[in-house]
Amino acid sequence: MSSSTCIFGGNLNFDHACHEWQIFKDRFVQFCIANDITEENDAAGLKRRALLLTALVDDTYRVVKDLAFPTLLDNVEYKALVALLDRHLEPKRCSFAERSAFYKAEQRAGEGLAEWAARVRRAAQYCGFGTELDTALRDRFVLGLEDAKEKERLFAESVDTLTMNKALELAQGVRCARQALRGARGAGEPPQLFEMRAGSGAGRATPAAAPSPAAQTRAGRCKVCGYRNHTTDQCRFSDLTCQNCNKKGHLRRMCKSRGNNFLQPEDSDIEDDVAV
Template identity: 55%
Template sequence: MATTSANVMFGSSLNFDHRIHEWSIFKSKLFQFCTVNDINETSDKSEVKRRAVLLSALSEDTYRILRDLVAPKEVDGAEYKVLLGHLDAHFTPKKSTFAERYTFYKAEQRPGEELPDWAARVRSLAQYCGFKTELDSVLRDRFVLGLENVKEKEKLFAESVDTLTFSKAIELAQSVRCARLALKKTQPSVPETPVFTVNTSRAQRNTRTSLEGCEVCGYKNHAKEQCRFINYTCQKCKQKGHLKKMCKSKVRRNYFIAEEDNDIIEDLTN
């Protein structure tokens, strides 16, 4: 096992700033640093070295917070475990089990997220949910139900819930994905069909309109915009823009006066 001298330390330098770093991650790195450098309860009974490693890793603002937490006692004179306790209490957020479970049960695999990453996120989300003996079952269920790919989900849905474990679910999902990607590589590429954009010109629109008949006069040899009667006033509804024969309004008729023929000449002469 590697040993250390008085002037040599193994491992990268430690740094903790509460504004940008997560306390639980730094705490784990601190323990690993002390382990690799043989700084433990046996070699450091007075806790002086461990305290020095901890304090030297804190940023100025974080150091100031710790100083306030241990006041009126001096930081330099506080025990290492006491300092850790203060930092734990201050930087470890209080967790609501129901809130954590709510987040856990809502989680789904993100687009482009790899299966191992999705499985790791499921484990992380369950950390403060308070699952005990049912942990593996709920991890499996959230992993399967939150899968993005339909083929992978179908494969796992066919499995028995009594025998499928979380690790087995990950393995099966990965096998389906590998098979799907391998099959995709063996299929010949199909050239894309060119998409032709139909540009409907004004003339084409006018032709289509003329086939349906002009809304102004009724003839089919021109569009409404080209009709020479577009500015005439209808003798039936007295509205401008169409002839009497094309009028769609309902006007009450006199019982003793018959409707005249609806033709263009009438509209023009009345």
């Protein structure tokens, strides 16, 4: 790298009080590669040592200087300098403690599936799982899922064939399907269903009785799903089996065998009727 060559990657800096040494070290290696500083053209490590030391903030530089004492930093080789920082800044790891934290990990509220999968992998780095790594990753990913529908879908898979990558793919498929159903529900008007309450006194508001499936059909609702934005012969749910009577041709919300005295408000959530 000549003096006229631009430096790629910007200015690196490392503060041991707030930065992670391993992350910085990995970035420093990439910085050297981007600027064509290699073992071949920097065999003595002079350039890499100079770049590393100038990347340290004052407090960190002072710590490294104290660690090297009585040897001057100018006399410490690059690889020895990195080893010195490794010993001082890399935390001591206890495999059992790391595994304990790994097995307790759970998906956080609002955390995406890809982010949860990445966090599971990060938590397993120092657990020493060896050849059992993929099995451990898959189990923690599945068991730690926050969403019951996604977990239920993965529970249906065989532990002999389900891999970590496949588990992530299936969970993402369930989430995408549910989001698509919500979009479809938003395009049409869901049935407005209310619970019947007997014995309402005078002067108190009393919800109207839920209309029967036949009455809903006469009002222009699909006999299969209860929505108004299509006809019965166009309904994409017509081949699904009712979760109430186990017959095809309608969803649970439109089942005649469940009685007309009340329909629970949660029946307006179509995902429960079409979940696999």
